[in-house]
Amino acid sequence: MSDGPKKTINKITKGFAKHGYICSDQISTAVYLASELEKPILIEGPPGVGKTELANTAAMYFKKELIRLQCYEGLDESKALYEWRYGKQLLYTQILKEQMQEVLEGAKGLKESLGRLMKFEDIFFSEDFLETRPLLQALTSDKGSVLLIDEVDKSDEEFEALLLEILSEFQISIPELGVREAKVKPLVMLTSNNSREIGDALKRRCLHLYIPFPDAKLERQIVQARVPEISESMQIQLVNFVQGIRQLDLKKQPAISETIDWAKTLILLNSEELEAKLAEETLNILLKHQQDIEVVKKEIPALISSATETSDGKSIN
């Protein structure tokens, strides 16, 4: 604890690297602040830059359980917060009916019966019948947890409002039971692809981390960490090639996850050098739209020559 913030941040960077997640200073600073200030992080960025993976790695790093809530349109509190076990509740009422006879036996008059009934413990709405869903789970977890609320932008606006209480106070109000507070405050991460603008109220409660596409150096490190069996020259060419593609005007830019997939594919095909023909054949791993593939196909020779050129330059240096 007595370590300076800088040291701790470096420790996080290294710890994450051990789990195969290479992060920039920006990312590790965000993780550090989130854990120190106990505030949720809203992570934005194009798809495939490792937003979800960050939460996975954070869970491994902090040795906490990862609780994941995937958002989608129509997600509501009964799927995200809690639900009553209706079936069990119904059975309970059946049992209750039989028990009632015994309880009321010998009672004289309406008043006395009512008195006995009042004394009778009612557990209809109690923890026993409460089915916890991810958000409540994260709060009740004894050891603390990493709560990942994935793709918040896919959910409805009402759901966002539901999150506010949890994110700022780390508590949930259940009308029948009262307020449930977190035993250990979880580390909350929300991810968004920006398919819809997130409300200001939610943003205000979160730290905000934007993960852009990585620069060549970082991407090389990531490929190295994820696909260690790749040769160095191949790795440099590959990353340069992908970085080149990102300069083009495309419908969907290839992300890190696609670079990694591509690297794995090339390893599988036993290729040592990046060749035009091979690149063309495997382009569909990098690009997910036919139009984009058409655009890039034309540029392949230029991209490859520039990719190998820079890699040669690097190797001379």
Next chain:
Amino acid sequence: MEKVLTDFVKALRNSNVRVSPAETLDAMSVIDEIGYDDRELLKRSLSIVLPKTPDEKQKFETCFDDFFSDEIKKQVPVALKELKDIEDVESDLAKKLLEGSQAELMISIADAAEASEIREIRYFTQRSVFTRRILEKMGVGKLEDELMSIGSSRQDDIPTELEQELRNQLTGLRERVSDYVQQQFLLHGDVSGEQLREQVFKSMNMAQIDRSYLHEVHSLVRKMAKKLANLHSRRKKNYRRGKLDIRKTIRENWVNQGVLFNLSWSYKKVDRPKIYVICDVSGSVGAYARFMLMFLFSLTEVVSKLRAFVFSSNLGEVTDEFKDSNLDKAIETALQKHGGGSTDYGQALTDFVSLCIDEIDKKTTVVILGDARNNFGPEKANLMKIINDRSKQVFWLNPEGKYRWDTGDSVMTTYSAYCTKVFQCGNIEQLERVISTLLKTAI
């Protein structure tokens, strides 16, 4: 130290980064955590707490660099050799400079700035004015006179040590004051001039907005449209698809000893407002149509079904163009394809009725934008009546001032008889108001 942060937040707000008080508190606790020692770390950390969009992050970067420009480098060690020099100079400022107390100098700069009402600084062009004013208040005039007299009193051309020192100090002072003014400008001024520009654009007649500003106006329109969308989307979303509400069902059937007798549904009403826009794009009205369409197509979140038609003499649909390509291009093609030519409202109405009268129902709002100048052609007001009868409401937006309606070939009154509402709609502010009314009533 807290003042530094609040000042910085103020500067951020000035460059259009929205920072709430709660976020300022967050930033405060971040600084408690990491301190001011490491500039890079501070920047990185604050950029996580304060700006909340990629766009804001960029603004934050520049603002941070401006605000925390290396103040330390200005701490020039004063090469003060002989204190007796001070007795040789007369003006107060010269004495102060030679004494070399940085703190005192800073205070006198601040005092002079206060006296010259630096708070009033708004535009970056005012910086040099304020710099001069502050220097004058500090007595630079006297110092310069004194320098002159020292210069003229000496025999040789080589300046004395004292003179040299004073000149150096004076240059330093000028730099410092101008830095101070720059910082104050960041705090008080409208850094990007955006607020002012927005204000002007909003109240300016739409036809007079120069084409070179279109991009900025577009972003303004989008901003306003977003605000409207936020305002109206919630209401629409509350009414959506229905399904069995188990929780409610069981609660309600508790009285039937738990036998599910009455089912409860979580009703959500499907409500699809339809908006049909007919725009006159001939001649001068074309400019208005541009903004109108810009506005409406920025609202696709709330308006689920929107069809746009433009005409000068004949009517053509332009919905697809607007849906696919970017707005600027779509507007250009629409104006090119259908613009120009003499206006014929009668023909346009005929075309509209034959094209899609069957689709108009009681959920449809028809919006017509035009000056109702019909070149003395047939009005065909009966078609307006048909449209009005079938639709939920008909809005007519006239970009001309009310005093010009019904003058010359304008037949506004004839048409307005069959409109639910008639608006004058000349600038963006009015347009916003109209569309707000439209959304309120159409849904």
